[in-house]
Amino acid sequence: MSLGLHRNARLVINKQALFHNINTEQKRLAPGTEMFMVVKANGYGHGAVEVARVAKAAGATGFCVAILDEALELRAAGFTEPILVLGVTRPEDLPLAVQKDITTTLPSNEWLALAVQVLADHSLTDQLNVHIALDTGMGRIGFQSIDEMKAAIATVNEHSDLINIDGIFTHFSTADAKDLDYFHLQVNRFKRFMAALPSRPRYVHVSNSATSLWHQECNGNMIRFGVAGYGLNPSGTEIEPPYELQPAMSLVSEIVHCKQVAAGRSIGYGATYTANDRQWIGTVPIGYADGYQRALQNFHVLVNGQFCPIVGRVCMDQFMIRLPKPVPIGTKVTLVGQNGKNRISLESMAHFCDTIHYEVACLFQERLPRTYI
Numbered sequence: 142m143s144l145g146l147h148r149n150a151r152l153v154i155n156k157q158a159l160f161h162n163i164n165t166e167q168k169r170l171a172p173g174t175e176m177f178m179v180v181k182a183n184g185y186g187h188g189a190v191e192v193a194r195v196a197k198a199a200g201a202t203g204f205c206v207a208i209l210d211e212a213l214e215l216r217a218a219g220f221t222e223p224i225l226v227l228g229v230t231r232p233e234d235l236p237l238a239v240q241k242d243i244t245t246t247l248p249s250n251e252w253l254a255l256a257v258q259v260l261a262d263h264s265l266t267d268q269l270n271v272h273i274a275l276d277t278g279m280g281r282i283g284f285q286s287i288d289e290m291k292a293a294i295a296t297v298n299e300h301s302d303l304i305n306i307d308g309i310f311t312h313f314s315t316a317d318a319k320d321l322d323y324f325h326l327q328v329n330r331f332k333r334f335m336a337a338l339p340s341r342p343r344y345v346h347v348s349n350s351a352t353s354l355w356h357q358e359c360n361g362n363m364i365r366f367g368v369a370g371y372g373l374n375p376s377g378t379e380i381e382p383p384y385e386l387q388p389a390m391s392l393v394s395e396i397v398h399c400k401q402v403a404a405g406r407s408i409g410y411g412a413t414y415t416a417n418d419r420q421w422i423g424t425v426p427i428g429y430a431d432g433y434q435r436a437l438q439n440f441h442v443l444v445n446g447q448f449c450p451i452v453g454r455v456c457m458d459q460f461m462i463r464l465p466k467p468v469p470i471g472t473k474v475t476l477v478g479q480n481g482k483n484r485i486s487l488e489s490m491a492h493f494c495d496t497i498h499y500e501v502a503c504l505f506q507e508r509l510p511r512t513y514i
């Protein structure tokens with residue numbers, strides 16, 4: 142359900158931009174390398190099902206998500222492609238994963254023992270497909286040593302009626318940085334794991350967007366393409382991408398109230414802003430409950446192609462801006478995206494809030510409806 146059908150605010154998702162980013166990357170891949178589009182967190186706020194449709198048309202042959210429910214959403218929408226859950230799935234939910242043909246991550250031997258117990262207790266007709274996670278330096282989930290990995294493979298071999306190893310992967314923590322020392326350390330650890338592997342599973346993969354953009358030679362036979370598919374540079378502004386990334390998300394609203402205030406009048410909670418002369422003030426009906434953060438006080442939006450500062454604190458559902466001149470109710474306000482000659486990027490918003498565009502995009506809430514163009 143969309144909670145915001147009757148309001149002057151919406152996320153606009155440009156499907157051509159998504160297609161361009163995903164298809165350009167897909168065409169750069171070596172023959173035999175598959176692209177799994179990462180659509181976790183509701184497609185980084187862009188809408189998982191819509192993004193998955195575009196990604197499929199643009200050449201993606203599978204999907205990655207963070208949690209089982211996100212995989213179930215794709216199955217319910219009719220997708221039959223392989224889906225990999227990147228996070229740790231609760232062992233008790235594995236029968237459901239098997240039933241829906243969803244692949245899970247194998248993060249540890251402790252998890253594997255629990256998984257075997259649960260699967261043995263259910264008489265399932267199919268095996269659980271897993272990808273072994275290797276912790277080569279991310280320090281999040283996965284096997285840290287070759288011995289642990291070998292123990293897991295031995296356990297799976299004893300229970301080959303229940304579990305099948307369909308893939309093996311690692312995740313890099315610095316692939317989006319200029320300094321490559323730590324990246325190479327992880328690559329070398331991964332190579333040592335691979336050399337010790339008795340046989341290669343169907344999928345071998347290491348690449349997030351940054352790795353595939355800048356270290357394609359590492360790709361293996363599948364990539365996990367996320368943020369760059371949405372048109373966002375994984376490095377922020379540190380490294381130029383090899384082709385133009387087109388941001389797919391805009392956020393637009395309208396002026397709902399416009400007035401002139403006298404010098405000395407204050408605006409917003411805490412009266413943190415006081416007009417020092419006669420000023421035109423507009424009200425925009427979006428707030429931090431929509432994911433438009435309070436930290437954006439003093440940032441700007443675009444009205445008629447001009448930057449207008451946010452004055453006073455961002456409220457839960459509204460905020461105020463200073464306008465150069467009066468505008469009618471219904472005048473378009475661009476919070477993210479192009480308006481006239483100027484644009485506001487998620488990246489610049491993130492920089493202002495001292496965070497990253499990944500976070501800004503996925504904070505936008507369900508009550509901001511999404512429209513697709």
Ligand SMILES: *Cc1c(COP(=O)(O)O)cnc(C)c1O
Pocket residue numbers: 179181227312348349350351365366367368369375
């Ligand atoms: C989120 C995630 C990705 C995608 O990363 P991007 O930087 O968005 O391309 C890939 N792999 C794993 C394990 C992830 O958690």
